[in-house]
Amino acid sequence: MLQSAKSTRIIRRVKTLNIYDLSLAQVSSMLKNGEISAYELTKASIERTKDIEPKLDSFLSITDELALAQAKAVDEKRASGEALSDIAGIPMAIKDNICTKGIKTTCASKMLENFVPPYNATVVDKLFEKGAVLVGKTNLDEFAMGGSTENSAFKPTRNPWDTSRVPGGSSGGSAASVAGRQVFYALGSDTGGSVREPASFTGIVGLKPTYGRISRYGLVAFGSSLDQIGIFSRDVEDCAMVLSHMAGKDRMDGTSVDVPVPDYAGELSGNVKGMKVGVPKELLGEGVNQDVKNAIVAALEKLKEQGVEWEEISMPNLKYSIETYYIIAPCEASSNLARYDGIRYGFRTGDFETLEELYKRTRSEGFGEEVKRRIMIGTYALSAGYYDAYYKKALKVRTLIKNDFMNAYEKYDAIITPTAPNTAYKLGEKIGDPLSMYMEDLCTIPVNMAGLPGLSIPCGLDSNGMPIGMQIIGKHFDEAGILRLAKAYENVSGFKNLKADI
Incomplete structure (x- = not known):
């Protein structure tokens, strides 16, 4: 235990520095320089979390004892001179459909309300090995099925920008925990936009990597050919830092791919001049809010000032994405959820x-x-x-959607769209109208269908003061490229320091 006088000095300094407003990279530097300790940083994060949790309901469980023990271990290693990673000692959160050994993983469902996994997901092991500190497990739409985090069996989560509005979903708890500055980064899962849409709604960065870039072992399955674990962070550099520790081949996951893992943070400063971007007219037309359209066009002009060339293009099969997804994803869900029968584990x-x-x-x-x-x-x-008429035909259309992207990438380095056609809506506004809620995934679903990496970055505010997100879609395994493009925009956008007033 740290001496009480030293603890008091550090806590005062933490509060003076408004530690909650700092980025992961900034806090990492302070930890390395001995300006703060992991223990007191974690203690402050837990206090912040508990203080505003009644307003947000981001978490389903808070693991304060584990977090403080992990932080203390990091401090002891640092004191002994051991070299530590750039995320060591920094508080984070994990969506409650990612398995954590000895900690309940409920999927926000009555079906798994008391399920305690006997193992960690691969991403959890990887982050723990690097010294990550787990503050808690976050709320979600049940089994990751929904776009508002109102479909949780336990409670809805609220948007830190306006607690009368949804944070998006299904990873709304993770998004709210980062946007509400309870933790410095969080993990979510993305099957059709469930990281990028809540990132857009809450004004933070959200990354869905290429399918196969990050191991899915230990992620409770929804749609196995679509699911991918993703990252929420306060800015692009933070996202790049975390991705470096999560990416890579995993022998426990046959769908993970053995491709080189770049130094994502180290490549952020690369030149974007001469990059070519395509903007699909199908995702910037009917059904997209005018404030969102204006913000995307303004963002594209900012990129143009950095030497990026952009032009409108046509990707005609994207208009079939919603219908195709809502055949394929439910088919995979039907198969994956058949195991919950009251016999083997879970609710009976x-x-x-x-x-x-x-x-x-x-x-x-x-x-x-x-x-x-x-x-x-x-x-x-x-x-x-009906297999041939629906599922088999949907698989064929999925190939056409993927081909639209492959054709575009023959000329363009990236595709840019709105992340969502609208900004965050009121709690209860769409819960009784699932078709309307499904349409919020208009821009994100095609990315999962093609297995591509996609990133949402804040690009403005609407007339109600709610965040707007821009989606950057890259070629397979080109996370470095979209992160670099996002960083170039972030540097000149004026929206990097957007913060919810909570």
Whole structure:
């Protein structure tokens, strides 16, 4: 334990510096220079988290004892002269559908309300090995199915910019924890936009890497060909730092790919002059809010000032993305969620007489409405009479969508779109209208369909003062390229220091 006098001095300095407003990179430098300790930084983060948690409901569990123990261990290693990573001792959060050994992983569902995994997800092990400090597990739409974090079985999460509005979803808890400055970065999962959309709604950076760039081992499956673990951070440099520690081949995940992992942070300063960007007219037309359109065009002009060339292009098959996704994703969900039957693990109804009744009642009582809706859609589309008409045809259209991107990348280095067609809406506004909520994924879904990397970065505020996000989509495994482009924009945008007043 640190001496009390020293602890008091450090805490005073932390508060004087407004530590919550600093970036991960800035705090990392302070830790290395001995200006603050990991223990007191973590203690301050936990106090901040508990203080504003009643306003946001970002977390499903707060692991304060673990966090302080991890921070103390980092301080001891640093005191002994051991070389540590740039994220060592820095508080973070993890979406509650990523497995954590000995810590409940509920997927915000009654079905897994008391499930405690016996192992860590690969990304968790990787970050813990680098000295990451886990403050808690964050709220989400049940089994990551939703776009507002209102479909949690336990509570809705609120947007730090306006607590009467949603933070987006399904990773809304992770987004709110970073935007609310409870932690310095957080992990989410992205199946159709579930990192990028909440990043846009809450005014922070959100990255979905290329499918296969980061191991999915230990991520509770929703749509296995679409799911990817992603990162929330306060700025582009922070995102690059965390990605460097998470990326890479994993023998536990057959879909992870063995390709070189660049020094993402080291490559941020590269020149973007001469880069060519395509802007699909299909994602900047009907259905996109005028404030959002204006912000994207203004951002493109800022990039033009940096020597980036952009022009409007046509990607005609993108208009089929929503319909295609809502066949493929529910089909995969139907298959993945079949395991929750009341026999092996998870919730089991107490009211049954036959095996069939056990199955029916367990699944009916354990799953929420949105999850049951998607299971039903998927099961129907996979049934013998409709497989060819729906699922097989959707797979063919998915290939056409991917081909649109591949054709565009023959000429362009990146694609830019709005992250979402609108900004954050009011709690309860769309919960009874799932089709309207699904349309919020208009710009993000194509990226998952093609397995590409996509990043959302703040690019303005709408007339209500709510954040607007710009999405930068790169070629397969070109996270370095989109991070560099995002950094070039961030440097001149004037929106890097956007902060929710909470």
